[in-house]
Amino acid sequence: MKVKAPEAPKSPAAIALLAFALFWIALVIVLPLVNVLFEAFRTGVAPYLAAILEPDAISAIKLTLLVAAIAVPLNAVFGIAAAWCITRFEFRGKGLLLSVLDLPFTLSPVISGLVWILLFGAHGWFGAWLDAHNIRIVFALPGLVIATVLVTLPFVARELIPLMLDQGTDEEIAAVTLGARGWDVFFRITLPNIKWALTYGVLLCTARAMGEFGAVSIVSGHIRGLTNTLPLHIEVLYNEYNTVAAFATASILAGLAIVTLILKTLLEWRFADELAAHRRH
Amino acid sequence: MSLTVQNITKSFSDFAALDNVSFEAHSGEFLALLGPSGSGKTTLLRLLAGLDQPDSGSVTFEGEDYLALNARERRIGMVFQSYALFRHMTVEQNIAFGLNVRPSKDRPSKAEIKAKVQSLLKLIQLEDLGKRFPSQLSGGQRQRVALARALAISPRILLLDEPFGALDALVRKDLRRWLRRIHDETGVTTIFVTHDQEEALDLADRVVVLKDGQIEQIGKPLELYRKPASSFVFDFLGTNNQVTATVSGAEAKFDGFTAPAVVSGELTGPQVVRFRPFDAHLSKDGPGFKGKVLSILPAGANLRLELQSEDGTVFETQHAHDSDASDLALNDTVYVKPIKVYVFGN
Amino acid sequence: MTTDSPISAGDARLETNGRSAHQIKPEGFKPPKATHRTQHVLPGFHASLGITLTYLSLIVLLPLVALVLRPWEAGLDGFIRTVTDERVLKALQLSFTTAFWAAVVNLFAGLIVAWVLTRYEFPGKKIIDAIVDLPFALPTAVAGVSLSSLYAPNGWVGSLFDPMGIKIAYTPIGIFIALVFIGLPFVVRSVQPVLAEFDAEVEEAALTLGATPMQTAIRVILPSLAPALITGFSLAFARAVGEYGSVIFIAGNMPYISEISPLLIVIKLEEFDYAGAASVAIAMLALSFTILLVTNFVQVLLSRRGRA
Structure with missing residues (x-):
């Protein structure tokens, strides 16, 4: 099948469409991004540096990294296991499993936080028991982690499943008939084939894990310097009318988003064939 | 209603797709553009349809400059290789499309469009499938819908790009005959592109043979067969055997025997000569090329033999089932004598 | 193993x-x-x-x-009382109507952006293409504070409208703007691959049959994009209904006026009304799933007509 190659816009209609698209992207996407940097440096570099080097900011950065460092590997391992059983075997209830896998994408972040309060909060199912044993889950690190895990759960699996379905099982079956054993098949055949898609999924998962706001905000309890991740730190500062510090912190996350976009785009250009055909997040 | 193509040249960034191509399609003619892939035949068809523009040359239809018109204005019915049916429209909607998109002053009334669609459905023998979607049709049915859609705009010329390319062999033969009948009924000048020599010879009134963007020969199927203009045309029209012989006049001398030769140009001395599988005579004791029977296979109405000579050359010959050849067995020794050879200078 | x-x-x-x-x-x-x-x-x-x-x-x-x-701690009555409370109803209505209109705007804007990105060649196209994904990558809180400051009466955009008496930030219009921001990539990324793989011969067929470029776009290309457009619309809509971070700073959060349903969940949790929070959540989920079911149903109808 032949597809139409893009060409320079010539007709007035084409130019009008192009102009509208550029205007819209500038207004809706670029302007808010530029505004973050503008507001962050509004009073100069010194206040900016002061804001991001302040102890609460540093501890927010550390906590954000820690949460992502725990949540992302968990979801990566899960994503590989889920993609393996879904794409390599036939079993009853697969459709249902896929729907459950997609659920976190359709949940409001607030609901993704709420459910953990219902389980582990003071009046939650396990609240009294946890209290009696002096275990803290919500308003502490474990709560931040599980909320982040729930929100970012499908990213890796969703990236791997279409690709592995597309690649089929021929190579792995060939390896088995040649005598390869369990992990050999995975590490020598499957992993090299999916490594870029895995990288891609992990990248998106990490970006979302570090930037998650709604779910984390509910389970964190907003304890400054203790359970505030970067996005929550922004909220606290903004609500205190400390605009410069809020935007300075926001600029760190905006930078992170831009780095994510660049890496993502590079992966897409370089390894288009080795990434899944249809991507929607 | 004749179409004249003159000195058309078209090159893409690095190669010449068409090089100084000229031919004429007479009114009501069924013309085939035949050539291997990359010979420029599809490019030529797209130029005629207005989907591409040539670098130089002219295309006129009854004296009117066709290159000055865009694809929309040429009123050419084009049947694409992939059929390119609109999959969200029913068969009827597909066929009516070309009438429905006309500006309101030229558009036939709803009733007229409906009648036209019905008559075309009848022509393609799909009266009962008008409400179906293309995805619910077989390949052959889709092809017929694509043809009806092209015919609906009462095209001045019908262009078909590898019309049978995507079909399996059985359906292909059926549709071929049917297409010829449609052409004879509608009388519309038709040009079709194919890489299948059998298809071209079977269907077309005349065949234009293309090679590397240039025309090798234009002629009626029999002319091409009997008087091929070049070794390319000869080779392209079917399998043949090649041996060397000393040519003088209309005769080719071999080691111990001669054969009548069709010589293009004035060629004498040692030459490569070609002969068709059925222009060969077999005998038990010569004269001819001595060979051993490698295989005996039925090829339709004929028997096809492969023979290997002592120097390793393999000959392919064809004979009637009831000829002497049918008595042969594998590994029998037999002599092959060409009864008519062709000699080309190039 | x-x-x-x-x-x-x-x-x-x-x-x-x-x-x-x-x-x-x-x-x-x-x-x-x-x-x-x-x-x-x-x-x-x-x-x-x-x-x-x-x-x-x-x-x-x-x-x-x-x-x-x-939600059933106080029985079915308790649930019904919670979700029919006027403040809850207003919040649900606000969330769903702003999400709907934002998705509608994104449907058109996203289609145009996808069209431009696949059909035309222009300088900087690759960067534009990449930057469309920014709303996916930018943490919602960052988008929230930035949009809020842009559209506040003293912000770059807000100050243009303020003299006309139009307030954007801290009103439902502000919520709508934030939802347009986060929803755009859903439509673009749903439509773009389908448009990029559209068979050129189908378009040429329309042309040889006498259709103008406009007729080809509207009668031939657009209908084949319908499933992708519906998918993009429903993804943008679903995301917008539950959106919190990018909305909360610009919304104003006035009860009955600019208070979105996710915020109501947060407020009920702060009051330790777990059942109430869960009730609002269930109501949101039920409405969202109904809408997803309807769009799925439309998709099935379209595919029966051979469009899928």
Whole structure:
């Protein structure tokens, strides 16, 4: 099948469409991004540096990294296991499993936080028991982690499943008939084939894990310097009318988003064939 | 209603797709553009349809400059290789499309469009499938819908790009005959592109043979067969055997025997000569090329033999089932004598 | 985890078929236990399925069960009282109407952006293409504070409208703007691949049949984009209904006026009204799923008509 190659816009209609698209992207996407940097440096570099080097900011950065460092590997391992059983075997209830896998994408972040309060909060199912044993889950690190895990759960699996379905099982079956054993098949055949898609999924998962706001905000309890991740730190500062510090912190996350976009785009250009055909997040 | 193509040249960034191509399609003619892939035949068809523009040359239809018109204005019915049916429209909607998109002053009334669609459905023998979607049709049915859609705009010329390319062999033969009948009924000048020599010879009134963007020969199927203009045309029209012989006049001398030769140009001395599988005579004791029977296979109405000579050359010959050849067995020794050879200078 | 060799796998199958395989076994050969694992050629079915089911049960299903069971503490009455409370109704209405209109705007804007990105060649196209994904990558809180400051009466954009008496930030218009921001990539990324793979011959066919470029776009290309447009619309809509971070700073959060449903959940939690929070959540989910069902139904209708 032949597809139409893009060409320079010539007709007035084409130019009008192009102009509208550029205007819209500038207004809706670029302007808010530029505004973050503008507001962050509004009073100069010194206040900016002061804001991001302040102890609460540093501890927010550390906590954000820690949460992502725990949540992302968990979801990566899960994503590989889920993609393996879904794409390599036939079993009853697969459709249902896929729907459950997609659920976190359709949940409001607030609901993704709420459910953990219902389980582990003071009046939650396990609240009294946890209290009696002096275990803290919500308003502490474990709560931040599980909320982040729930929100970012499908990213890796969703990236791997279409690709592995597309690649089929021929190579792995060939390896088995040649005598390869369990992990050999995975590490020598499957992993090299999916490594870029895995990288891609992990990248998106990490970006979302570090930037998650709604779910984390509910389970964190907003304890400054203790359970505030970067996005929550922004909220606290903004609500205190400390605009410069809020935007300075926001600029760190905006930078992170831009780095994510660049890496993502590079992966897409370089390894288009080795990434899944249809991507929607 | 004749179409004249003159000195058309078209090159893409690095190669010449068409090089100084000229031919004429007479009114009501069924013309085939035949050539291997990359010979420029599809490019030529797209130029005629207005989907591409040539670098130089002219295309006129009854004296009117066709290159000055865009694809929309040429009123050419084009049947694409992939059929390119609109999959969200029913068969009827597909066929009516070309009438429905006309500006309101030229558009036939709803009733007229409906009648036209019905008559075309009848022509393609799909009266009962008008409400179906293309995805619910077989390949052959889709092809017929694509043809009806092209015919609906009462095209001045019908262009078909590898019309049978995507079909399996059985359906292909059926549709071929049917297409010829449609052409004879509608009388519309038709040009079709194919890489299948059998298809071209079977269907077309005349065949234009293309090679590397240039025309090798234009002629009626029999002319091409009997008087091929070049070794390319000869080779392209079917399998043949090649041996060397000393040519003088209309005769080719071999080691111990001669054969009548069709010589293009004035060629004498040692030459490569070609002969068709059925222009060969077999005998038990010569004269001819001595060979051993490698295989005996039925090829339709004929028997096809492969023979290997002592120097390793393999000959392919064809004979009637009831000829002497049918008595042969594998590994029998037999002599092959060409009864008519062709000699080309190039 | 071990794999069985092809030979032993074959043996096991013979045995499970009820036939004795003793005679063909070489001496000293111990048949492997015929577990059902041997039915799979590839290893790891039970391990991977086990991990998947356990993980999904603990992380997704258990919490959702807790959510579904919670609202009924005060009986069905309690639930109905909560979700028919005027403040809750207003919040649900606000969330769903702003999400709907934002998705509608994104449907058109996203279609145009996708069209421009696939049809035209222009300088900087690759950067524009990449930057469309920014709303996916930018943390919602960052978008929230930035939009809020842009559209506040003293912000870059807000100050243009303020003299006309139009307030954007801290009104439902502000919510709508934030939802337009986060929803755009959903439509673009749904439509773009379909448009990029649109068969050029189909378009040329329309052209040779006499259609103008406009007629071709509207009658031939657009209908084949319908499923992708609906998908993009429903993804943008679903995301917008539950959106919190990018909305909360610009919304103003005035009860009955600019208070979105997710915020109501937060407020009820702060009042330790777990059942109330869960009730609002269930109401949101029920409405969202109804809408997803409707769009799925439309998709099925379209595909029956041969459009899929």
